Each structure stands twice: as structure tokens, then as C-alpha cells.
Amino acid sequence: QITLKESGPTLVKPTQTLTLTCTFSGFSLSTSGVGVGWIRQPPGKALEWLGIIYWDDDKRYSPSLKSRLTITKDTSKNQVVLTVTNMDPVDTATYSCAHYSPLFSFDYWGQGTLVTVSS
Amino acid sequence: SYALTQPPSVSVSPGQTANITCSGDKLGDKYAWWYQQKPGQSPVLVIYQDSKRPSGIPERFSGSNSGNTATLTISGTQALDEADYFCQAWDSSTVVFGGGTKLTVL
Numbered sequence: 232q233i234t235l236k237e238s239g240p241t242l243v244k245p246t247q248t249l250t251l252t253c254t255f256s257g258f259s260l261s262t263s264g265v266g267v268g269w270i271r272q273p274p275g276k277a278l279e280w281l282g283i284i285y286w287d288d289d290k291r292y293s294p295s296l297k298s299r300l301t302i303t304k305d306t307s308k309n310q311v312v313l314t315v316t317n318m319d320p321v322d323t324a325t326y327s328c329a330h331y332s333p334l335f336s337f338d339y340w341g342q343g344t345l346v347t348v349s350s
Numbered sequence: 351s352y353a354l355t356q357p358p359s360v361s362v363s364p365g366q367t368a369n370i371t372c373s374g375d376k377l378g379d380k381y382a383w384w385y386q387q388k389p390g391q392s393p394v395l396v397i398y399q400d401s402k403r404p405s406g407i408p409e410r411f412s413g414s415n416s417g418n419t420a421t422l423t424i425s426g427t428q429a430l431d432e433a434d435y436f437c438q439a440w441d442s443s444t445v446v447f448g449g450g451t452k453l454t455v456l
Contacts, residue, residue: 268445278385278393278436280445291443294351327392335404336383336438336445340392 233257235267235328235341242347249315249346253328257339260286260306266331267311269302271324272343279324283331284311320348352441354448361454368424370451372437375418382420383438384413386431387450393436397422429455 239251253267260267268283282292284302292300301314311328325345329337355373362368372382382400385393395404397413400420410425420439424431432455437448 270447277450278387278438278447280438280447283445294444335395335398336440337385337393338395338398338404340394343392 233330233339235330235339237326237328237341237344239326239344239346241345242349243318244350245319245348247318249313249318249322251313251315251326251328251344251346253311253313253341255309255311255328255330255341258330260284260304260309260311262286264333267304268329268331268337269311269313269326270329270337270340271322271326273321273324276324281313281315281326285331318348322346323348352439352444352446354437354439354446356435356437356448356451358449359452359454361456362424362427364429364455365426368427368431368453368455370422370424370435370437370453372420372422372448373418374420374439374446377418377420377439378416380415380439380441382413382415384420384422385436385438386433387436388433396435424453427453427455431455 235255266285269281299316304311325343327343330339384397387393400415401413412423436450
């Protein structure tokens with residue numbers, strides 16, 4: 232059974248750096264083809280893909296946010312970390328991590344964590 | 351950058367067929383995925399690789415993709431199908447989501 236759960240601050244100030252951790256179980260991020268993606272959703276708005284890290288440590292980022300994003304993994308801890316620099320109120324959203332496979336794309340999602348950016 | 355366009359809303363009567371479209375340049379040359387999201391819940395994959403249903407997804411959900419348009423079809427729509435639906439594709443190793451369609455069953 233695959234599960235993922237996001238953790239981190241629920242409130243950050245403008246210009247601060249957001250660090251979120253995705254802790255997962257039921258799969259290994261060292262298995263060929265597997266990845267973990269990050270997706271966010273502002274309240275009442277659409278899903279926005281942020282980036283993905285693959286089993287081989289390859290990473291891809293949203294072109295519009297690439298300069299502010301970093302995704303890393305700790306395979307031994309079954310964790311993936313998302314860092315977003317220079318947070319702004321427009322970055323207020325629910326941030327979710329999801330299991331990726333080439334066939335199913337994002338087939339298992341975490342519950343998401345709402346991050347509010349406010350002074 | 352690549353973009354996927356969905357109608358903001360679609361309405362359907364119970365028992366009827368709902369068609370939700372997703373448009374993008376030469377989308378038919380790519381695969382499309384579809385997710386269902388109910389209020390307060392995480393998205394659920396309902397269609398992968400254009401037309402395949404994951405285990406546990408009812409047969410009334412089907413998909414197609416040709417030309418510039420992918421379509422999610424819900425046959426015999428039920429009240430519990432009322433949700434937001436998002437399409438997704440890959441372009442140049444990056445992920446693109448559509449803007450979402452709110453399906454209302456009335």
C-alpha cells in the first residue's frame with residue numbers, strides 16, 4: 232500500500248524560504264522508473280505542477296518556477312524535500328506530493344498541506 | 351509554453367453522458383491523464399494513457415485522445431461523479447495540467 236504525507240510549516244512570511252518534506256511508504260525511490268512529484272493548488276484554483284525527482288536523481292522543474300525550486304531525496308529515509316525560495320502571498324496554496332510511474336503518471340497523492348504566506 | 355485548455359464547467363443530468371474536453375496543440379501526439387477531485391480531497395487518477403482505467407475506477411469512465419483534443423466521458427453519470435476534473439500531459443519532460451472543469455450533476 233502506497234502512502235505519502237507532506238509535512239512542514241503552515242505559515243511563512245514573505246521572502247522566507249519554504250521547506251516541505253514528503254514522507255512515503257509502500258515503494259522505493261531507488262526502483263527504476265519511479266519518481267515523486269510536487270504539485271500545488273491555490274484555494275479554489277487549478278493544479279500547478281512544481282517538479283519531480285526520479286529514482287536516478289534526475290530532476291525536472293516547472294519552467295516558470297525553476298529558479299526558486301529545489302527537490303532532493305533521501306532514499307534511506309523514504310523522504311523527498313521541496314524547497315521554495317522567496318515566498319510571496321501568491322504562493323499560498325495546498326502543496327502535495329505524489330507517486331509517479333511512467334504508466335500511471337501521478338497515481339497516489341498525499342493529503343496535501345496548506346501553506347499560507349503572510350506577514 | 352505548452353497549455354491545456356478545459357471548459358470551466360459542464361452540467362449533466364443524472365443518467366446522461368458527460369463529456370469533458372481538454373485541448374492542446376497536437377495533444378493527440380501525447381498521452382493524456384485525467385484526475386477527479388472532490389472538495390477537500392486529493393486528486394484521484396481516473397484515466398491514464400488516454401483511455402485506460404486504473405483498478406477500482408468504474409467502467410462508466412472512459413477516455414479518448416485525437417488531434418488537439420482529449421475527452422473524458424462519463425456514461426450514466428451519477429450524483430457522486432460531481433467533482434472537479436483535471437487533464438494532464440507531458441511536454442518536454444515537464445508536466446502540464448489543464449485549468450480544471452467543474453462537473454455539476456443536476
